[in-house]
Amino acid sequence: MDRIPILRMGDFLLVTIQVDMHDRLAMTLQEDLTNKISETEARGVLIDISSLEIVDSFIGRMVSNISAMSKVLDAVTVIVGMQPAVAITLVELGLSLPGVRTALDVERGMALLQGSQRNFAIDNEEIIDGSQHE
Amino acid sequence: MAASTSEIFQLRVESDVVQARQLVRKKSIEIGLSLVDQTKIITAASELARNTVIYGKGGTMEISIIEQNSRKGLRLVFEDQGPGIPDIALALSDGYTSGSGMGLGLGGAKRLANEFEISSTPGEGTRIMIARWK
Numbered sequence: 001m002d003r004i005p006i007l008r009m010g011d012f013l014l015v016t017i018q019v020d021m022h023d024r025l026a027m028t029l030q031e032d033l034t035n036k037i038s039e040t041e042a043r044g045v046l047i048d049i050s051s052l053e054i055v056d057s058f059i060g061r062m063v064s065n066i067s068a069m070s071k072v073l074d075a076v077t078v079i080v081g082m083q084p085a086v087a088i089t090l091v092e093l094g095l096s097l098p099g100v101r102t103a104l105d106v107e108r109g110m111a112l113l114q115g116s117q118r119n120f121a122i123d124n125e126e127i128i129d130g131s132q133h134e
Numbered sequence: 135m136a137a138s139t140s141e142i143f144q145l146r147v148e149s150d151v152v153q154a155r156q157l158v159r160k161k162s163i164e165i166g167l168s169l170v171d172q173t174k175i176i177t178a179a180s181e182l183a184r185n186t187v188i189y190g191k192g193g194t195m196e197i198s199i200i201e202q203n204s205r206k207g208l209r210l211v212f213e214d215q216g217p218g219i220p221d222i223a224l225a226l227s228d229g230y231t232s233g234s235g236m237g238l239g240l241g242g243a244k245r246l247a248n249e250f251e252i253s254s255t256p257g258e259g260t261r262i263m264i265a266r267w268k
Contacts, residue, residue, distance in 0.1 A: 022152045023184070054155065054173055056180040057239055085173040093177060093242035094228050 190214025
Protein backbone atom coordinates (compact mmCIF):
# COMPACT_ATOMS: atom_id res chain seq x y z
CA MET A 1 0.00 0.00 0.00
CA ASP A 2 1.26 3.51 -0.75
CA ARG A 3 2.33 5.81 2.06
CA ILE A 4 3.12 9.47 2.46
CA PRO A 5 6.81 9.88 3.34
CA ILE A 6 7.79 11.48 6.65
CA LEU A 7 11.19 13.20 6.67
CA ARG A 8 13.19 13.94 9.79
CA MET A 9 15.09 17.19 10.11
CA GLY A 10 16.73 17.58 13.51
CA ASP A 11 13.99 17.74 16.11
CA PHE A 12 11.27 18.13 13.53
CA LEU A 13 9.30 15.91 11.18
CA LEU A 14 8.35 17.15 7.73
CA VAL A 15 5.47 15.89 5.64
CA THR A 16 4.51 17.12 2.18
CA ILE A 17 1.18 15.87 0.95
CA GLN A 18 1.37 15.82 -2.83
CA VAL A 19 -1.35 13.39 -3.79
CA ASP A 20 -5.11 13.49 -3.72
CA MET A 21 -5.48 11.36 -0.59
CA HIS A 22 -8.08 8.65 -0.27
CA ASP A 23 -9.40 8.15 3.22
CA ARG A 24 -7.26 5.16 4.14
CA LEU A 25 -4.08 6.94 3.08
CA ALA A 26 -5.02 9.81 5.42
CA MET A 27 -5.61 7.36 8.27
CA THR A 28 -2.24 5.68 7.59
CA LEU A 29 -0.48 9.04 7.70
CA GLN A 30 -2.12 9.79 11.04
CA GLU A 31 -0.84 6.51 12.49
CA ASP A 32 2.61 6.76 10.91
CA LEU A 33 3.10 10.28 12.22
CA THR A 34 2.15 9.51 15.81
CA ASN A 35 4.44 6.47 15.78
CA LYS A 36 7.27 8.53 14.31
CA ILE A 37 6.87 11.29 16.91
CA SER A 38 7.26 8.85 19.75
CA GLU A 39 10.07 6.94 17.99
CA THR A 40 12.19 10.00 17.16
CA GLU A 41 11.12 12.14 20.15
CA ALA A 42 10.32 14.89 17.66
CA ARG A 43 9.41 18.29 19.09
CA GLY A 44 7.53 19.54 16.09
CA VAL A 45 5.70 18.43 12.94
CA LEU A 46 5.35 20.51 9.80
CA ILE A 47 2.73 19.45 7.27
CA ASP A 48 2.80 21.15 3.88
CA ILE A 49 -0.62 21.00 2.19
CA SER A 50 0.12 23.50 -0.60
CA SER A 51 -0.50 20.82 -3.24
CA LEU A 52 -3.88 19.86 -1.80
CA GLU A 53 -6.69 21.09 -4.01
CA ILE A 54 -9.40 20.30 -1.52
CA VAL A 55 -9.71 19.64 2.19
CA ASP A 56 -13.01 17.99 2.98
CA SER A 57 -14.39 17.07 6.40
CA PHE A 58 -12.45 13.80 6.45
CA ILE A 59 -9.05 15.34 5.72
CA GLY A 60 -9.95 18.22 8.05
CA ARG A 61 -10.63 15.74 10.82
CA MET A 62 -7.30 14.02 10.16
CA VAL A 63 -5.49 17.36 10.42
CA SER A 64 -7.24 18.13 13.73
CA ASN A 65 -6.48 14.64 15.01
CA ILE A 66 -2.79 14.86 14.12
CA SER A 67 -2.54 18.22 15.91
CA ALA A 68 -4.27 16.87 19.01
CA MET A 69 -2.30 13.62 19.09
CA SER A 70 1.05 15.34 18.61
CA LYS A 71 0.15 17.75 21.42
CA VAL A 72 -0.47 14.83 23.75
CA LEU A 73 2.94 13.48 22.67
CA ASP A 74 4.52 16.88 23.49
CA ALA A 75 5.11 17.99 19.91
CA VAL A 76 3.76 21.04 18.07
CA THR A 77 2.09 20.61 14.66
CA VAL A 78 2.00 23.40 12.09
CA ILE A 79 -0.03 23.14 8.87
CA VAL A 80 1.43 25.29 6.10
CA GLY A 81 0.57 26.42 2.60
CA MET A 82 -3.20 26.12 2.52
CA GLN A 83 -4.53 27.51 -0.77
CA PRO A 84 -6.91 30.50 -0.38
CA ALA A 85 -9.75 28.69 -2.21
CA VAL A 86 -9.33 25.76 0.17
CA ALA A 87 -9.51 28.08 3.20
CA ILE A 88 -12.71 29.72 1.89
CA THR A 89 -14.33 26.34 1.22
CA LEU A 90 -13.23 24.85 4.53
CA VAL A 91 -14.83 27.62 6.58
CA GLU A 92 -18.03 27.49 4.51
CA LEU A 93 -18.12 23.73 5.01
CA GLY A 94 -18.14 24.44 8.74
CA LEU A 95 -14.57 23.54 9.64
CA SER A 96 -12.39 26.20 11.20
CA LEU A 97 -9.77 23.77 12.54
CA PRO A 98 -9.74 24.96 16.16
CA GLY A 99 -6.50 24.17 17.95
CA VAL A 100 -4.57 23.71 14.71
CA ARG A 101 -1.58 26.02 14.21
CA THR A 102 -1.08 27.27 10.69
CA ALA A 103 1.46 29.30 8.76
CA LEU A 104 1.40 30.71 5.24
CA ASP A 105 4.44 28.84 3.96
CA VAL A 106 7.16 26.36 4.95
CA GLU A 107 9.59 29.11 5.97
CA ARG A 108 7.16 30.74 8.40
CA GLY A 109 6.10 27.33 9.64
CA MET A 110 9.69 26.37 10.44
CA ALA A 111 10.19 29.72 12.20
CA LEU A 112 7.11 29.00 14.30
CA LEU A 113 8.42 25.56 15.24
CA GLN A 114 11.89 26.88 16.04
CA GLY A 115 10.31 29.66 18.09
CA SER A 116 8.28 27.24 20.17
CA GLN A 117 11.42 25.13 20.57
CA ARG A 118 13.40 28.14 21.83
CA ASN A 119 10.66 29.01 24.33
CA PHE A 120 10.84 25.46 25.56
CA ALA A 121 14.63 25.78 26.05
CA ILE A 122 14.23 29.08 27.92
CA ASP A 123 11.56 27.58 30.16
CA ASN A 124 13.88 24.69 30.98
CA GLU A 125 16.81 26.99 31.67
CA GLU A 126 14.71 29.01 34.08
CA ILE A 127 13.75 25.89 35.94
CA ILE A 128 17.42 24.84 36.22
CA ASP A 129 18.50 28.36 37.22
CA GLY A 130 15.72 28.51 39.77
CA SER A 131 16.83 25.33 41.46
CA GLN A 132 20.48 26.47 41.58
CA HIS A 133 19.62 29.70 43.33
CA GLU A 134 17.70 28.00 46.08
CA MET B 135 -32.79 23.93 -17.89
CA ALA B 136 -31.11 21.71 -20.45
CA ALA B 137 -28.53 19.08 -19.67
CA SER B 138 -26.17 18.88 -22.63
CA THR B 139 -23.93 16.02 -21.58
CA SER B 140 -24.42 13.49 -18.86
CA GLU B 141 -22.24 10.76 -17.43
CA ILE B 142 -22.85 8.09 -14.81
CA PHE B 143 -20.02 7.26 -12.44
CA GLN B 144 -20.07 4.21 -10.18
CA LEU B 145 -19.33 4.73 -6.50
CA ARG B 146 -18.50 1.35 -4.98
CA VAL B 147 -15.30 1.58 -2.97
CA GLU B 148 -13.42 4.27 -1.10
CA SER B 149 -10.97 4.93 -3.94
CA ASP B 150 -13.93 5.79 -6.20
CA VAL B 151 -14.35 8.93 -4.06
CA VAL B 152 -10.94 10.19 -5.26
CA GLN B 153 -11.87 9.35 -8.88
CA ALA B 154 -15.20 11.16 -8.48
CA ARG B 155 -13.41 14.27 -7.20
CA GLN B 156 -11.10 14.21 -10.22
CA LEU B 157 -14.00 13.84 -12.64
CA VAL B 158 -15.85 16.77 -11.02
CA ARG B 159 -12.66 18.83 -11.24
CA LYS B 160 -12.27 18.04 -14.94
CA LYS B 161 -15.88 18.99 -15.71
CA SER B 162 -15.81 22.18 -13.65
CA ILE B 163 -12.67 23.34 -15.46
CA GLU B 164 -14.37 22.45 -18.74
CA ILE B 165 -17.27 24.84 -18.10
CA GLY B 166 -14.93 27.51 -16.74
CA LEU B 167 -15.90 27.65 -13.05
CA SER B 168 -13.68 29.94 -10.99
CA LEU B 169 -11.09 28.31 -8.73
CA VAL B 170 -13.16 28.97 -5.60
CA ASP B 171 -16.32 27.56 -7.22
CA GLN B 172 -14.36 24.54 -8.44
CA THR B 173 -13.04 23.92 -4.94
CA LYS B 174 -16.52 24.25 -3.44
CA ILE B 175 -18.24 21.81 -5.79
CA ILE B 176 -15.38 19.29 -5.61
CA THR B 177 -15.45 19.43 -1.80
CA ALA B 178 -19.25 19.02 -1.75
CA ALA B 179 -18.93 16.09 -4.21
CA SER B 180 -16.30 14.51 -1.99
CA GLU B 181 -18.62 14.62 1.04
CA LEU B 182 -21.61 13.23 -0.87
CA ALA B 183 -19.61 10.56 -2.71
CA ARG B 184 -18.21 9.34 0.60
CA ASN B 185 -21.73 9.21 2.09
CA THR B 186 -22.91 7.18 -0.92
CA VAL B 187 -20.08 4.66 -0.50
CA ILE B 188 -20.16 4.41 3.31
CA TYR B 189 -23.79 4.97 4.33
CA GLY B 190 -25.54 4.18 1.06
CA LYS B 191 -23.48 0.97 0.61
CA GLY B 192 -22.49 2.14 -2.86
CA GLY B 193 -24.36 3.86 -5.66
CA THR B 194 -23.87 6.26 -8.53
CA MET B 195 -23.00 9.87 -9.29
CA GLU B 196 -24.56 11.38 -12.38
CA ILE B 197 -22.61 14.38 -13.60
CA SER B 198 -24.17 16.78 -16.10
CA ILE B 199 -23.26 20.08 -17.64
CA ILE B 200 -26.42 22.18 -17.54
CA GLU B 201 -27.38 25.42 -19.21
CA GLN B 202 -30.01 28.02 -18.46
CA ASN B 203 -30.25 31.39 -20.24
CA SER B 204 -26.77 30.80 -21.69
CA ARG B 205 -25.42 30.33 -18.17
CA LYS B 206 -23.52 27.11 -17.61
CA GLY B 207 -23.46 24.98 -14.53
CA LEU B 208 -22.57 21.60 -13.15
CA ARG B 209 -25.19 19.27 -11.70
CA LEU B 210 -24.37 16.19 -9.64
CA VAL B 211 -26.90 13.57 -8.61
CA PHE B 212 -25.91 10.99 -6.02
CA GLU B 213 -28.14 7.95 -5.77
CA ASP B 214 -28.01 4.83 -3.68
CA GLN B 215 -30.29 1.96 -2.69
CA GLY B 216 -29.02 1.95 0.87
CA PRO B 217 -30.86 2.16 4.18
CA GLY B 218 -32.05 5.75 3.56
CA ILE B 219 -32.18 8.66 5.99
CA PRO B 220 -35.05 8.48 8.51
CA ASP B 221 -34.80 12.12 9.63
CA ILE B 222 -33.47 14.42 6.89
CA ALA B 223 -33.66 17.61 8.99
CA LEU B 224 -31.55 15.96 11.68
CA ALA B 225 -29.07 14.60 9.13
CA LEU B 226 -28.66 18.11 7.67
CA SER B 227 -27.87 19.70 11.02
CA ASP B 228 -24.20 20.31 11.76
CA GLY B 229 -22.60 18.02 14.25
CA TYR B 230 -25.00 15.17 13.65
CA THR B 231 -23.28 11.98 12.59
CA SER B 232 -24.34 8.38 12.46
CA GLY B 233 -20.79 7.27 11.70
CA SER B 234 -17.22 8.31 12.27
CA GLY B 235 -17.31 11.63 10.41
CA MET B 236 -17.55 15.13 11.78
CA GLY B 237 -21.22 15.43 10.91
CA LEU B 238 -20.59 18.23 8.44
CA GLY B 239 -21.02 16.29 5.22
CA LEU B 240 -24.66 16.89 4.28
CA GLY B 241 -25.10 20.37 5.74
CA GLY B 242 -21.67 21.37 4.42
CA ALA B 243 -22.43 20.10 0.92
CA LYS B 244 -25.69 22.06 0.97
CA ARG B 245 -23.86 25.27 1.92
CA LEU B 246 -21.24 24.75 -0.80
CA ALA B 247 -23.78 24.36 -3.60
CA ASN B 248 -26.12 26.87 -5.28
CA GLU B 249 -28.88 24.29 -5.45
CA PHE B 250 -29.58 21.33 -3.20
CA GLU B 251 -32.33 18.72 -3.24
CA ILE B 252 -32.63 15.64 -1.13
CA SER B 253 -35.14 12.82 -1.04
CA SER B 254 -34.82 9.65 0.93
CA THR B 255 -37.01 6.71 1.81
CA PRO B 256 -35.97 4.46 4.68
CA GLY B 257 -35.25 1.00 3.34
CA GLU B 258 -35.16 2.18 -0.28
CA GLY B 259 -32.37 4.66 -0.68
CA THR B 260 -31.30 8.28 -1.01
CA ARG B 261 -31.07 10.75 -3.87
CA ILE B 262 -29.23 14.04 -3.51
CA MET B 263 -28.82 16.68 -6.22
CA ILE B 264 -26.43 19.62 -6.05
CA ALA B 265 -25.67 22.24 -8.67
CA ARG B 266 -23.17 25.05 -8.96
CA TRP B 267 -23.63 27.79 -11.56
CA LYS B 268 -20.92 29.71 -13.31
